Amino acid sequence: MNRTLTPQHLATLVGQFPRKPAYRGLRQVLQELIGDGRIPLDTRLPSERAVSVQLGVSRNTVTRAYADLVAAGFASTRHGAGTFAAVPAERRRAHDHALRSVANPYDPEGSIDLTCASTTAIPGIGAAYERAMERLPGYLGSDGYRPTGLPALRALIAQQFAQRGLPTDPDQIMVCSGALAATAVVARALSRPGDRVMIESPVYPNVIEALRLGGARLVASPMGDALGEEGWDLDGVAATLTQTRPHLAYLIPDFQNPTGFLMRDDQRARYAAELQATRTVPIVDESLQALSLTDAPMPLPFAAHAPETITVGSVSKLYWSGLRVGWIRAPQGMMDAVIKARLQLDLGTALFDQLVVTELLQDEALLAARRTQLRERRDTLANAIIEYLPEWRFRLPQGGMTLWLQLPAGTSATQFATRLEAAGVHIPPGPMFSVEGGGDQWLRIPFVRPEADLNEAVRRIADVWSSGPLRASARRQGAQVVIL
Numbered sequence: 148m149n150r151t152l153t154p155q156h157l158a159t160l161v162g163q164f165p166r167k168p169a170y171r172g173l174r175q176v177l178q179e180l181i182g183d184g185r186i187p188l189d190t191r192l193p194s195e196r197a198v199s200v201q202l203g204v205s206r207n208t209v210t211r212a213y214a215d216l217v218a219a220g221f222a223s224t225r226h227g228a229g230t231f232a233a234v235p236a237e238r239r240r241a242h243d244h245a246l247r248s249v250a251n252p253y254d255p256e257g258s259i260d261l262t263c264a265s266t267t268a269i270p271g272i273g274a275a276y277e278r279a280m281e282r283l284p285g286y287l288g289s290d291g292y293r294p295t296g297l298p299a300l301r302a303l304i305a306q307q308f309a310q311r312g313l314p315t316d317p318d319q320i321m322v323c324s325g326a327l328a329a330t331a332v333v334a335r336a337l338s339r340p341g342d343r344v345m346i347e348s349p350v351y352p353n354v355i356e357a358l359r360l361g362g363a364r365l366v367a368s369p370m371g372d373a374l375g376e377e378g379w380d381l382d383g384v385a386a387t388l389t390q391t392r393p394h395l396a397y398l399i400p401d402f403q404n405p406t407g408f409l410m411r412d413d414q415r416a417r418y419a420a421e422l423q424a425t426r427t428v429p430i431v432d433e434s435l436q437a438l439s440l441t442d443a444p445m446p447l448p449f450a451a452h453a454p455e456t457i458t459v460g461s462v463s464k465l466y467w468s469g470l471r472v473g474w475i476r477a478p479q480g481m482m483d484a485v486i487k488a489r490l491q492l493d494l495g496t497a498l499f500d501q502l503v504v505t506e507l508l509q510d511e512a513l514l515a516a517r518r519t520q521l522r523e524r525r526d527t528l529a530n531a532i533i534e535y536l537p538e539w540r541f542r543l544p545q546g547g548m549t550l551w552l553q554l555p556a557g558t559s560a561t562q563f564a565t566r567l568e569a570a571g572v573h574i575p576p577g578p579m580f581s582v583e584g585g586g587d588q589w590l591r592i593p594f595v596r597p598e599a600d601l602n603e604a605v606r607r608i609a610d611v612w613s614s615g616p617l618r619a620s621a622r623r624q625g626a627q628v629v630i631l
Contacts (some may be wrong), residue, residue: 150390152186154193154201156382160185161202169204170211177212178221179556181232184348184585185380187367187387190232192222234585258571259604264404264548264593265468269517272466275510279502286502292494295486296322296474297501303508304460304474313448315476321485322496325473326434326461327353333430333457333475334361334395336488343393345427349551349580349589351404354397354432366391367582368398370406373551373589374542378408381417388425396427400449401436405580405591406551407544409439412446419453429453433460434473437514439546440522454478457485462504464548465514472496472504521548524594528601535609549593560590563611570607 160180165172180186193201195209202209213230216222220235295301301320308315323329338344340362346355348367358365368387371380388396398418400410410418422429431449439445450456461473477485507513528550529543540553554560560576567574577586594601 151191154197158201170208173212174215181221185369186232188583192230260573268467275506278506291498294495300505321475323473325471326459329459329473329475332489336484345393345396348582352579385421397430399432402547407547415452429456431458435547527598528594531605552590
């Protein structure tokens, strides 16, 4: 099903553009909007006449801009149907370097792998394992099966929701083997193969594949300007919901992966209202919610605005990636369907790991230490980018674990990432995070490695960047950073 872009929304996205000559400026901004996913693939562009009226330019200007888009591979024409957003074939393939474990950031050849935002264990986690081992004998007389999770752990998770302003009964909680597994369970419980699922773009790539493997027909909901302040293009979200009527919607309102945006309460309220208008059930991923790197108060949980929300979370990003424990929070009326779907996949999460997490959730100092560690590493990475790669642009996130970096115009992140591998640095390019193949001007770098590793990685990246020919300009301009 093709979506349409209204002339008014196109004008909002385009904003002010160079008009000397106007056709070239319009083509450049449209190519950028299509390339980074803000105009999704296969969206029908407004008619040339409507655009000329809305933008105050001649129809010939729009005609030539559209023709140049088609010539560059960023649009296609269909006889009698109009002009549709496209991505050149060579950019629709995501980078071949798969996400993989980085428990040891250096391989035998000295490579630095920054493909995954995964963490080593926070100091002090060993003590939690010791306390859990002391408690384990008390459970060995049982069969160990807990399909919904240990009651004590479910009560702790429910208590944390309540403390954040969302009253929750432990019976609304199911413990799973991580947030990705939880998302797969929810999709299995609430949808059938072929159902449409709206998903942010760019977004966490593993969830794209998890939903596709479950048979979902993914509908991209493009994020807003990744260097701006709003984060979510809520007018675009509303249009996508109205035109595609998805059954489910997956979103990350807390330090969105990869962009790092935090959705405000007013944005959550509007987003929830748009979802309710189309009876679309939201799946909200809170895996990064606890990783605020400022003292500012956090917004209410999304489910406080939309009671039908299914929330998934995890401790893997907080304490240790090797601790695969997550959870589902669902409305009471959906829990039976969620439990039934879970039992088709497995019979429960490892009991010992649940005991460990029960200990961890009662130790606030450990989480505070993780936040301090990530804040220091974020600042180290940001400062290194500013020093060594001043042409690159990024927005300093208030939390989470990643920087989303924009390369200068005309640079292919996929090609650059391939060249970086020869220098022993592995970084995923933007198309890996795109539902539809856009984002080839972007790279994601997690700030989870020690400071020395991050500095060394940036130095290697800068060496490759300065060697050309992918470097777009020899002029060195100050890096544009938005600190919020």
